[in-house]
Amino acid sequence: MDKDHIAKILDGCDFYTIVGIQNLIDRCLVTIIDGWDKVQMHDLIRGMGREIVRLESKEPWKRSRVWHHKDSFKILTEKNGTKTIEGLVLDMHMCPTINSNEKVLETNAFSRMQELKLLHLSHVKLHGCYAKFCSGLRWLCWLEFPLDSIPVDFPLGSIIVLEMQYSGLRQVFKGTKYLLSLKILDLSHSHSLTETIDFSYCPNLEKLVLVDCTRLIYVHGSIGNLERLIYLNMKDCKKIRMLPKNICMLKSLETFIIYGCSNLKELSIEMLRNMDSLKVLETDGIPISELWLERSSSILGSLPCSLVELSLWGCNLSDDAFPMDFSNMSSLQRLNLGNNPICGLPNCIKGLARLDKLSFSMCTSLKSLLGLPRLNNLDIVDCISLEKITYQSFSLESATSFSRNNLVEWQYKYAIGSVDVENINLLGLCNLLESMAPILQKDDPIPVQGLYECGIISTFFAGNEVPGQFSHKRRGSSISFTVPLLDNHRTRGLIVFVIYVNAGYDSPIVHHTYISHIRVKNKSKGLWGAYFPSHYSIPGEGEDMIWLSHWNLYDQLEGGEEVVVSVIMKSGLLVKELGIRLVQ
Template identity: 30%
Template sequence: MKAIRESHIAVIVFSENYANSSWCLDELTYIIECKEKRGQIVMPIFYNIDPSYVRNQNGEYGEALAKHKVEHKHKLESWKKALVTAGNLSGWVTKDFQNGYEENCIKDIVGKISSTLSSQITNINEDFVGIETRLQDFKSKLEIGSGGVRMVGIWGVGGGGKTTLASVTYMEISHQFEAHCFLENIRDESSKYGLEKLQNKLLSLVLKNQQDMGGCEIERKHQIKLRLCGKSVLVVLDDVDDLKQLEALAGSHDWFGEGSRITITTRDQHLLSRRADTIYEVSLLSNDEAMKLFTKHACHKDKHVEGYEKLSLDVVSYTGGLLLAIEILGSFLYDKDKDEWKSVLAKLKDIPDAKVTERLKISYDGLERDQKDLFLDIACSLRRWRLSDAMRVLKACIFTSFYPGIGVPVLVQKSLIKVTNGKIDMHDLIEEMAHYIVREEHPNHLERQSRISQARDVEEICAMGAETLMENNHIEVLALPSYKSSWLSYVSLPRLPDVVASMKKVRLIYWQGYPSSSFPINFEPTKLGCLMLQNGHQVQLWKGYKLLPNLKILHLQGSSFLESTPDFRGVPCLERLILDYCTSLIRIDPSIGYHERLAYVSMHQCSKLEKFPSIMRMKKLETLNLSLCTKLQDLPYIGTHMDCLENLDLSGTSIKIIPESVGKFCTNLVLFDLSRCRKLKQIDGNFRLLKRLKELHLSSCDQLEKLASDFFDKECCLEVLSLQIRPSFHQDSSISTKLPQLPRFLRKLDLSWCGLGDGDIPSHLSGLLNLQVLYLCGNTFSRLDSRLSQIPCLKLLNLSNCPKLVELSDLPSSIAILKAEECDSLQSVGDLSCYKCNKLIGRERLLHSMLQPDHDQWEVFDKNKESYEHPLVGYVPFSSLRRTPCWNSASYTNVTFEIVGQYMANPKIGLVPRRSAIRECSVFWDEGSSFKRKTFEIIDDPNSSNVQIVWHHGDVAYSLREDIIWD
């Protein structure tokens, strides 16, 4: 009876002996009942029997009912009613298809059933908003009809629509298989009844019998394989959360017959990697889809109820496209007035909906203890952080053998977090669930909760008595980013020092804008691993010596009142020290020079800092950044070998001399930045010893007059070099005599603003076989040296702001991007048109090169990012387009630009008429033509970096306004 009840269509075959079976008559009665109560479709087939015999109980049917009077008298009346109803239904009479037409009858029956099913499924799909696109995408992964056995996983966050998608797909395609079954709620069923019952259920549903298998687990697996390996089956395994469940129900592809398809829904991506051939990730509903679904449930209409639009938007925004939350909240708000809607929304901010939380919490409950702690740490303090930064903090704050590098992928696989564009993120409702879990630890005792991440909670804790705090404070994480903590700056918190002092178990303090001037004397959290107080108000962190034995990260960026650092002897495990933009900092405790664990020190733009202590034992230091410490006049004294130091940034300082200790003790330097050191006069020591150096920046070193010709070792592996020696300091001789012999492995060279005139470009430049990027901006030559054409790999040449440049010829054939902006004397360079200087422009060349057949050669040429910090406008005129291979004689042209880079999420693309883009450019504009609407259209895919521009012949230009980044 269950099979009848769950069927969309019931096909009844009436034969001459049909009424002899009491079982058949019982089934008929139940089918008619399902038709009347559930709307089930009934299709009768009258096989060698006239419908009137069924309808009127004549002939064999009358005789059979007479025989049933004795044993089934109480059923007789219901049987007769069912026969009357069925006999009056439209169906097939096989007598009409005799004499060789039986095959036509069968085809007609199959066609009618298929079309009815399709129509029903279409109606069903209309109830599932947004299902059609997802259904088609998922069906494409099933590859039905392609043969073989295929297992496909559906993965996503709890309540995201995995089961819904699997169900709709099952209803639509199940009729294409010999047998099929849908095993629901495997996680719960397995926990309650065990795998043996699920295995028996699988076989009984597929084979349509109730016989249970006996034997051990191995025997049951063998039985499933034995009975199903010859059948084309569709099996859906819903809500799988353990590999053992997969092994018991779909252990291998060879368990199933040719053409079989196995669908597995789960929140755990890792499970699917063991079995599935491919994985389909269910996407959350778009805003429009979410609104449509919410309206269906909350209003029972397809349109908003007047006056509820804003409230509906608030609810949909809260759900974040999560299907389960939309359905639950929509149904709950149905038939409620505005005040009740507002009340529900206000409550949700503090207490998430219990049904939604219960479903989402399933993934959390399945984690191990360490994984749960990791998830709560991320949700309460590190959401939207860059993954690398978050991992660094987590490693510093976890004091077990558990390694975050293993735990984070597990959380991703469990659909609790995701990593998007290099940042950790999660659904808003999952974050709410995490806060709810923390609150439920001790709902009436904030001080006993493990994590505090709300400003109002801090205010409440600060109102507690000192004794209560000292005895009960269990806080492990205190996280208040600026958007949560800003208003606390305007609230009096006199008890804050007591609160901080009571946090003996705290592992992480992250408080942007920390309002207190310093930590109390009794602040000694021995487990503190990370202290981040960006933009704080401290003048000093704490007074005197303080032992924090496990502190690994000290981040005080933007603490503009901070005047001195603490004694570093009390933080023996410190690995990262960040004091960027501490504009009042004047003193670094000398103990820093003896710290043997520090690996990263950054004091960017500490504008009052005049001296960095002597470096005596900083053996593990990898990065030292003192950039824009404008009062710093001397490089720190280096008194030991610094084998780990790879990055030294002194750019923008007032350093005058680079001592020989750099060449002597820093032999593993990879990057050395001295750009904008405008007082730098000389570089002592032997730079030839820096054999690992790959980047050296000496731009805008106004007083640096000369580098020795043998400044670099012949085998130096330098790849990036910038030299900008000002011409005012070498009037007596050619600039070329001031330049060293350039390293032969250079990939990028910047000789901008060096006063290079005709004949000054170094002759050995042509021997740089790896050079790909060359900047010669702001120089005074009128023509390029012909030897530049011999550089074989040069891809980008920038000649902007060369006022005397007259012509460009003999360019390397490898050039892909040529930039020549503000070259007011430039008159000739092939057939390129002008921009900005009324003659020629580099950006047109840049965009023009993208239209060439071999443009892919430049897309990957430079691993170093080149970017424009200001909005970029580039134009490709119609006349230029017509000379490219992509143009044809058809009525329109399609050109697709791919714009890549981390800052190109929303590129601004436009097509403009030339006369509105550039003044005084009639030479490039057909005065007789006029710009007409619909000359072009832009096809911008929001899910891709591809922008397709369709030109219908006309004089138009392509405009791009955004940072362009090559990577």
């Protein structure tokens, strides 16, 4: 919530903090979250403010803020509230020792609280007339409001924020009620609500939240006249079939969420194209290609150019639903295409220079992502058919959420492919060919697989002997050696040859573990590095396996330096012998 909204609600007082630090909003460290109505405060500041309020009086009803639920309940049952109180909080679920049925809470218990501006009630039932009920309220939050409509005599003339989540409302008001000051209306999870209010009676509304109003079937056509509406959230309003056509008149709308409105029968592209200020659009779960009257290939290319965030999760979009380019959406930063039958990276995405976050989660038909733009966040979780990823450019700081499954090549990260005789020769391991001959038969349906990641090449195959060209050998899981002094040669890397066995005991062996690893330490320079392979082979019980790993150290080793190589295997796998060969 911006400062102007806060100032109008407080009107010279700072009850928004509940705890009572005077002028806290202007003078203390308060963090505005999400740009709207969430304020984060350090616990020490909150505690200090509560202590200041506590010192106002020994009696809670003489203090400006009442946040202890038992104090609030006592004030309301004894009807001894005063005009000193500016903010009051009561959640009956926070008073488990109180039987609220012993005494009925009545509306006239608030009649003496003439300066009450913030009221937060949860699971509270009141009886009586509302004519004299807190006429100066600026912010009312009443969770599980029990009535099927707000009484006509309920004084809301000064209300700026009205929150009625989980209410029993069937209709918001009976009759008409002008709410000229109302900025925020939140009726989320009101499962009995069937229609909205006539918005012409609250022309200054800026935020409307109707999340999970599962019986809502009608949105009043006057919504298009809300010139100041910035935020509209109708997530999971599953019975909504049509939206008013004049909703396209919302020129100030920045966030439009119709996620999960699965029964929506028509959605005109013109409705969205004319929303000049739209930045966030979430249409998740809506089969867009079936609803739009235009051809599906024109849908995404005709969206507002102002969009910064677009979510099309589960919209049944195939590859041909995307335009050739997204040049009209140059401001797009976050794009969610998850759970769609997409097979490859749409070409239009490659030109999104400002794209920061891209999600393909649960795109089970996705096979390749070739030419990804530079991203800070990529989500490919449950892309079970994905085999290859390449980038136009890559950031080492990028974060990725993924489950590898069939992924065999990931540029700048790893690649899995066949290791043939030529590659073995390049590694200088010609003597291995004879021992590997049974594995490398041309008619063998399962070729030896190699793994490339983090600049390290690895392969795994059956065997139990370190070849003779490995100058450093040792039984056990660790080996120490000194880099030789050679004229006009530099040691660019090393090849680690590990023989390990499945001992068949201790904890169960799990594939794709991150526990087994190789550690290389340069004792002379005090430097070390470790490699945790994402995949490795598990031999049968009592069988030997070879792990061949090629490290490119980029001239980091110099003659005379002492190096220690250690291999740590997952419990149940034992290292029998190590071999080291330096690459000059």
